[in-house]
Amino acid sequence: MGATSERITQILAKMGIRADVEERSIAEISIPYINIATDEARFLIGAQARNLWALEYLSKRIIEREYPDVRGFFLDVNGYRLHYLEELKAEAKTVAKRVRLYRTELMLKPMPPFERRIVHMALAEYPDITTQSVGEGEARRVVVKPYP
Template sequence: MSFLEREAIGIGATIEEAQQAACRQLGMETHEVEFEVLQMPEKKKFGLFGGAPAKVRAYISITPASAAADYLREILEKMGAQGVQINIEEVEGGAVLNLSGDNIGFIIGHRGETLDALQYLTGLVANHVDNSYYRITINTGNYREKREKTLESLARKMAIKAVKTGRNSSLEPMNPYERRIIHTTVQKVNGAISWSEGENMGRHVVIGPDPKVKQSFRPRREGGRPRNNNFRSRSQSQDGTKGEAAAGAGTQPRPEIKKNAAAYEKIVPGIPAQPKPVQEKKPVKDESPVSPLYGKIEPKKGE
């Protein structure tokens, strides 16, 4: 890892005095620096001749991560956040500064804007140490992990919507880290793509359907619902003839429908069956003359 060193030479009658003199020059405490003894103290001979004071070299190694942490600690103190613990976690190509302490929720800000601003400034300080790219991430209370899951869920939902509707959707402006999360998630949804638009603070992600993939959505007509050639209106039955819903009032259902009211309701939903009204049976008047139980017996001829 690249690093720089700050050093100071301290001189004193004893080693301890020389160390304290060197620390005062660095503005650090003795437990924060490392020492190298350059010269041991020597007493004068006979109290008059010779002798030499102690000389030590105090130095501290400055890494991009430590420089960023020192700068962040100074800013937080001026913001009124006292006693904030900064734990440096070295990762490939950079470091994560994990913050912990009491009442530090205000450091996050609205949708992480304050945290992102602090992260940007500390990143600039870290990159000035050896003039190379060194990525600094600031996290507190697992906010980054929670935000990442929220963005992944949003990206997946908007990508599926774009595939179904065939329309583009623009998200709110985000920093490069959050835009990268959106792009990675959208790539996992078949038929959806994403790209960035805008400049500086207004740069945002747009999610839309992939023109290279055949879409299953149907275009919408102006002022109406999607065109569907397989759609049948209620005025047309399965055999292509006009049904009862469009025939007008007073039209009697077909014979096969009258026999089964449930089938009629299934074919034309929402229109109840119209059974034939039951007519009261009138007594039949027998107009034939009253005849006796046995008719008149006629004798056969020839008897």
Template sequence: MKKLLASGKTIEDAVRNGLAQLGIQEDRVNIKVLEQPSKGLFGLIGARDAKVELELLPDGVEEAIHFLQEIAGAMELAVSVERVDENDAVRINITGSDLGILIGRRGQTLDSLQYLVNIVANRHSNHRLRIVLDAEQFRERRRQTLEALSDRMAMKVIRTRKEVMLEPMTSQERKIIHARLQNNPRVKTFSQGDEPNRRIVIGFKD
């Protein structure tokens, strides 16, 4: 871990000087006092500044990004990784060529990677982190596809007045369907089955 020695007239000054050099907040470091300040004889002779050691704590998101880069390197993929801090999560966007292998069929590989990334991040964090992993805006494109599917199936249910059962989906994808149709006055949605084969059913609302 990175360590930095800093000094100041007081312990607080020394810590403040060290944090300024690192460009981080106090919750990102362990602080060890190496030397208390001394005014010396008559406040002049032998006066010593306070000395502290700041040890930089690992950042869970940075560790997760490093983990992703190692995976991409092992797969001989040239990728760029962008971190976006949001209100309730950290989004990590991967860009590059030939990322289909990282996305997998309907995003299954991407979901598995996201699960592993969250484990790595939280192992190196003293507070709960939620990371959303995306590649080439796959999740946004998938959301649009699911919303379009929701609209088509809702119209079919309204036309035939018969239930439609969709293919098995992840909980996140099911949430997209539920949210899309929750305000539709003519259809209702519910989930049926057990993971990983849990499905959404769209029914006619009498």
């Protein structure tokens, strides 16, 4: 277990959460993937994953202060976010099929930079499709277009 995983285990213990913390690499994610396996997932995930986002943010701030050489990590609980990313890729591929069929561009919902990157990567394998991020701030989204 790396320093990051150990520190997250300590943070969870202070919260009174029993969990197994696993760190590994995943191809689509260029930073370490850390999964928290626990029976108390609903408390850590929360409504619309807000608790999970907050836990990741706070954990990153603590770990960056203690270990300046750690460049980030992707925090998950019981594979919740990984499952969401798989759904996001499937949705992007469905949109790509519609774009192919109707030869018109379609916009996906607004999403954070990491999710937009996943969509761009998922659709990069389609030679007849191109993607572009448009908009600003929280309204930024991916447009899927037929390649000219």
